[in-house]
Amino acid sequence: xxxxxxxxxxxxxxxxxxxxxxxxxxxxxxxxxxxxxxxxxxxxxxxxxxxxxxxxxxxxxxxxxxxxxxxxxxxxxxxxxxxxxxxxxxxxxxxxxxxxxxxxxxxxxxxxxxxxxxxxxxxxxxxxxxxxxxxxxxxxxxxxxxxxxxxxxxxxxxxxxxxxxxxxxxxxxxxxxxxxxxxxxxxxxxxxxxxxxxxxxxxxxxxxxxxxxxxxxxxxxxxxxxxxxxxxxxxxxxxxxxxxxxxxxxxxxxxxxxxxxxxxxxxxxxxxxxxxxxxxxxxxxxxxxxxxxxxxxxxxxxxxxxxxxxxxxxxxxxxxxxxxxxxxxxxxxxxxxxxxxxxxxxxxxxxxxxxxxxxxxxxxxxxxxxxxxxxxxxxxxxxxxxxxxxxxxxxxxxxx
Ligand code: FEO
Numbered sequence: 001x002x003x004x005x006x007x008x009x010x011x012x013x014x015x016x017x018x019x020x021x022x023x024x025x026x027x028x029x030x031x032x033x034x035x036x037x038x039x040x041x042x043x044x045x046x047x048x049x050x051x052x053x054x055x056x057x058x059x060x061x062x063x064x065x066x067x068x069x070x071x072x073x074x075x076x077x078x079x080x081x082x083x084x085x086x087x088x089x090x091x092x093x094x095x096x097x098x099x100x101x102x103x104x105x106x107x108x109x110x111x112x113x114x115x116x117x118x119x120x121x122x123x124x125x126x127x128x129x130x131x132x133x134x135x136x137x138x139x140x141x142x143x144x145x146x147x148x149x150x151x152x153x154x155x156x157x158x159x160x161x162x163x164x165x166x167x168x169x170x171x172x173x174x175x176x177x178x179x180x181x182x183x184x185x186x187x188x189x190x191x192x193x194x195x196x197x198x199x200x201x202x203x204x205x206x207x208x209x210x211x212x213x214x215x216x217x218x219x220x221x222x223x224x225x226x227x228x229x230x231x232x233x234x235x236x237x238x239x240x241x242x243x244x245x246x247x248x249x250x251x252x253x254x255x256x257x258x259x260x261x262x263x264x265x266x267x268x269x270x271x272x273x274x275x276x277x278x279x280x281x282x283x284x285x286x287x288x289x290x291x292x293x294x295x296x297x298x299x300x301x302x303x304x305x306x307x308x309x310x311x312x313x314x315x316x317x318x319x320x321x322x323x324x325x326x327x328x329x330x331x332x333x334x335x336x337x338x339x340x341x342x343x344x345x346x347x348x349x350x351x352x353x354x355x356x357x358x359x360x361x362x363x364x365x366x367x368x369x370x371x372x373x374x375x376x377x378x379x380x381x382x383x384x385x386x387x388x389x390x391x392x393x394x395x396x397x398x399x400x
Contacts, residue, residue, distance in 0.1 A: 002066035003059060005179050007223070007231065008160050010137065012040045014048070014063035016056040017174035024172065028200060028297045032193060033174030036060075036084060037227050039164060040067045041157070044135030047075040047102075049155055049164045050227055051088035060088060061095075072096050075124070075132065077139065078103040079166040080152050081110035085227055090115050093122060100124050102132060104143060106151035126153075142215060144168065146208040148201055154216070161222040168212065169239055171229030172197045181232045181239075191242075194229065196301040198246050203304065203334040209247035213240070249337045249365075251307035254399060257287040259299060260312040260344075261321035266379040267346045270388065271312045273380060274344070277392040283399070291323040299327050300334055308340045308395060311357050315347035320356050328360045337365035340398045342391050343373040351375050370394040 005013045019033035036052035038060060046068060052060045064073070073096040078086060081103075089111060093099055101111065102124045111117065126132070132139045138158040145152060147168050155164040171194035178184045186194075202209060224232040224239065232239055245252050258275055262268035268290070275286050287306065289299055291313075303309055313324035320328065341361055345354030354373045361367045371394060374387045 002062045004063045004067060007039060007162070007225065010042045011157070011160065011162065012042070012063075012067045013179055013231070014038050014040045014060060014067055015052055015175075016059040016063070018053065018055045019174050021055065028172070028196070029295050030172045032172060034172050035175040035228055037225065037229075037231070038064075038085075039225055040064060041134060041137055041139075042067065042071075043137045045074040045133075046071055047077055047132075047134050047137075047139065048073055048092070049077045049225070050079050050085045050166075051076070051092065053084040054087040057088055057091065061091070064092075073099050075099070075134070076101050077132075077155050077164070078107050078111070079155055079164060080149065080227065081107055081114070082149060082167075083114070086111070086114065090117055093117060102126060104141070104151060104153055107153070110151050131158075142212075144208070144212040146205045147212055148205050154212070156216075156219055156221075161220050162225055163216065163219070163221045163223070164225045165227075167201065167227050168209070169224050169229075169232065169243065170194075170197055170226040173229055175230070179231050181230045182234050184230060186230065190230065192301065194242070195246070195252075195305060196297050197228065198243070199301045199304040199334065200297045203246070203300065203336075206247040206249055206335060209243065213243065213247070246304055249304070249335065251339070252305045253285070253307065255285055255287065255306040256283060256308040256310065256395060256399075257289065257302045257306040258310040258312065259289050259291050259324070259327065261291045261314060261324040262312075263314055263321070267312050267314055267344065267376065270344050270346070270374065270376050270380050270384070271310065273385070274310065274388050274392060277389060278395060281392060281396055283396070291321075291327050296327050296330050300330055300336070303331060303336050303339065306339075308342075308399060310342045310344065310395075311361075312344035313346070313353045313357065315345065315351050315353040318350065318352060320353045320360075324353070324357070328357065332360060332364055335365075337367065340368045340370060340395075342370045342395060344376065344391075345373065346376040346378070348378045351377065368398070370398060
């Protein structure tokens with residue numbers, strides 16, 4: 001049975017949610033599920049904006065047929081060619097023999113890479129700013145390369161001023177009936193997943209996001225329809241401010257997050273003591289994460305949120321404790337920058353993790369490393385307390 005929602009009188013959400021998938025991209029835990037949004041515009045011509053993941057094809061097709069109500073599908077707009085959105089192109093082309101697929105040159109090249117489809121006479125190639133009239137609704141296309149694939153474009157519907165934004169402005173999380181941002185408590189229930197989605201999927205491409213935001217800033221936008229998560233029809237400034245911060249690597253909060261790896265609890269002990277010292281000094285909302293038991297996508301999201309980070313790790317095989325090494329690798333890959341960091345190392349006979357963590361942080365842009373770095377030899381002793389206190393003071397000074 002169909003399950004759709006009206007976006008406007010003539011535009012319909014025909015997507016669906018997957019609450020079974022454990023790992024998005026086989027990488028990222030999604031305990032709240034994920035939605036794959038697709039939008040159908042009914043006018044003199046009918047146009048579908050993107051398809052969905054193969055996991056929800058059955059629901060999607062029921063939705064599309066219900067809204068079409070016997071009419072054919074004339075256009076499929078392909079804003080993004082990642083399989084969580086393009087998985088049903090071939091199915092739709094088979095079912096609607098007159099369907100034209102609309103994309104840019106890179107889109108169409110990717111279709112041929114993924115599928116053995118005869119595209120002859122079945123495509124419309126669009127360039128930056130091109131328009132496609134459907135009747136009262138006119139679609140306009142803007143290229144948004146590397147958000148987060150090279151073929152990505154966004155589609156602007158001129159009549160109702162709706163931006164179909166591809167992955168941009170998306171979030172992990174299934175749609176629980178409530179599709180619109182004004183039907184949910186976004187700050188309470190969605191923000192951390194939206195941040196985790198953005199920072200891990202798109203975080204590397206801040207300059208490209210900035211370029212797209214600048215390009216689109218001249219458009220009057222009433223609604224943002226992303227490919228995942230809620231549709232935004234109010235308070236767009238809130239969302240744009242978040243994206244502005246994330247894409248310029250500006251911290252959202254003046255806050256400290258302490259990340260530790262700890263084999264037997266001793267490095268953790270150092271972090272707990274430092275966190276308590278900070279709390280005694282009045283620092284609020286301190287976050288502490290065990291890098292071994294917290295998924296790295298959460299660690300990355302918190303690194304984007306917080307202005308100050310503390311990295312604490314044992315030396316392991318004359319290197320950095322593997323879970324911390326993995327976190328640092330992701331930080332660098334995702335372009336994390338502009339943070340103030342403190343370092344705590346542990347090592348029973350030849351501690352080097354501090355030096356090595358410092359080197360990796362030095363390869364990132366504009367990372368300020370606080371002194372003193374603290375070395376714990378096996379377990380925290382009273383002789384370490386002075387250094388921990390000094391580190392606390394350095395953190396406090398840098399937060400002023
Ligand atoms: Fe949701 Fe880049 O695919």
